[in-house]
Amino acid sequence: MFKKNLYIFLGLCLFSIMFSFAQSSKQKELENRRLELTREINKINELLDSNKSKQKSQITVIEDLNYKVSVRENLIKVTNQQANLLTREINNNQKEISANREELKVLKDNYASMIRKSYKNKNKSSRVMFLLSSSNFKQAYKRIQYLNQYADYQKKQGENIRTKTEALQKSNQELLKKKEAKNKLIAENKIAQKALEKERKEHEVIMSAIKKDLNKYASQIKEKQREARKIDRAIDKIIRDAIAKSNKSKSKAAASSKGFALTAEAKALAKDFLSNKGKLPWPVEKGIVKVRYGRQPSPIDRTVTINSNGVRISTEKNAKVRAVFAGEVMSIIKQKRSNPTVLIKHGNYITVYKNLGKLSVKQGDKVSTKQEIGEVFTNPATGETVLRFSVYKDNATENPSSWIFKM
Structure with a gap:
């Protein structure tokens, strides 16, 4: 039964590690894509805005805006995916923190109980009496082993509590970082949304002007195609x-x-x-x-x-x-x-x-x-x-x- 439970526990640990790695890999992939799109938008602005002094044709302006809108939409989509993934990671972190807190509480309660028992029996004479009351040498030897094991167990429990406390603190720090990263992404997305709305409005204005003389522009396109x-x-x-x-x-x-x-x-x-x-x-x-x-x-x-x-x-x-x-x-x-x-x-x-x-x-x-x-x-x-x-x-x-x- 113990072996079966151990295998289940190890399996869950392995799954948790693999899931965490997959999420981290996906987050890195999304971040790289987001940075690529951000660089592309900067490149668009650098290349297209360098010719502001020139009188661009309406066709060119619409092509430029179409491209800008397309890249901006992709950027917003990727940023949303990143924020959603961070939300899932934050939720998982919070579950892990809650589980760690429960485990830490149990460990501390057990440790406190051990300390109380140890305090009651700390008197040297009581320990000596515990050994002297042995019916034979073998029993006395076993009682010495028990006292040593009990002391080691106390020490291990103390170490375990320290390790769990550090893990909990680390989880809390990671959670804060992820929340900051998510808030930053949300703020960036709001800026991108405003820029997208502005570009769409500009697109609508130019298109309504073009539609008034659509035949002229259509013939220009056909001439270029020829x-x-x-x-x-x-x-x-x-x-x-x-x-x-x-x-x-x-x-x-x-x-x-x-x-x-x-x-x-x-x-x-x-x-x-x-x-x-x-x-x-x-x-x-x-x-x-x-x-x-x-x-x-x-x-x-x-x-x-x-x-x-x-x-x-x-x-x-x-x-x-x-x-x-x-x-x-x-x-x-x-x-x-x-x-x-x-x-x-x-x-x-x-x-x-x-x-x-x-x-x-x-x-x-x-x-x-x-x-x-x-x-x-x-x-x-x-x-x-x-x-x-x-x-x-x-x-x-x-x-x-x-x-x-x-x-």
Whole structure:
């Protein structure tokens, strides 16, 4: 029975430790995410507010606000999750403190009873009489052992009380810290909520002004999409031609392949590129993703769908563009009414950098990871500095956020 109870007790202790560790791990994960979002908001304000002197288009302002609101909502959500987790931890702490107090009370009562009994029997003569009254030597020896064990037990009980008292004090200190942390999170959330309300109101005001002349803005969006599709078609053609050229000397089956025919060196490069998925550096040192990959409704006219085959990164003026991985400059596209686009080949993977101003490379150049390849173009009218970045595997686009570190 004793063994069974011991196993149950040990099992409960193990569960408690594992539960506490899981909560601590989750709290750390949430705190890291909260700090990331806070840094992102600071970065948004730094990048977007640096061009206040410029007359931004209503479309740009709405995009900026949409992004700010989205990040702010995520921050509030994560902070709420942290506060709720802290509430659970505080409740568990309080239960533990109550249990410790009860146990401490029992220990103290037992100890007090022992001390009283010990006090009554502390007289040396009574101890001597207790030993002399033994019927034989064996009994006397056992009584000496009992007196020694009783003294040791008293000492252990005293130590136990001291340990429990220290544990209780520590639990109380942890509880106070957690309550302070929770109050801090609640205060921060109130500030974030006020900022969110302000941004939503600003969004509503601009949107109501836009709705009065929605056709004009919708046509501007469609015109930008037409220009983007024109560049995308040029990129697709360059990639198709390069694939066909790589397969030209191969068999008929290979010649009709949709993928590159790779040399041993190119295969090794592609394998290396793939092994770095999710760890590639950003194509600019500082930036925020304003438009994500894939199909999405326009922030201005929800009936218009934007099909983004890459990401749009807002960055600072004169921002340098960096190759995200070692490779070769496959092509540079220059078209009327659009800024240069650079394609870099990494085996059968291609990274594309659109809307460049100055160029630092030419077709055929070998580049290394983080090597400067140019500078992002800054719109002189709006002050916007936006890099469009895409990733291809053969002739199919992939989500850049899956490749770039913490995008």
